Amino acid sequence: MxxxxxxxxxxxxxxxWWFGRSMSWTxxxxxxxxxxxxxxxxxWFERGFN
Numbered sequence: 001m002x003x004x005x006x007x008x009x010x011x012x013x014x015x016x017w018w019f020g021r022s023m024s025w026t027x028x029x030x031x032x033x034x035x036x037x038x039x040x041x042x043x044w045f046e047r048g049f050n
Contacts (some may be wrong), residue, residue: 009039 012035020028
């Protein structure tokens with residue numbers, strides 16, 4: 001895996017942990033799912049729809 005992929009994912013996980021301390025589990029799961037979907041879409045566009 002490349003560093004330009006790993007670093008944003010780790011930073012996103014850290015932010016989710018920080019903000020997730022005050023969220024309910026269902027809201028945290030929804031935010032996590034949306035965030036992962038955005039990361040996948042960005043990588044998909046960046047790679048050229050392959």
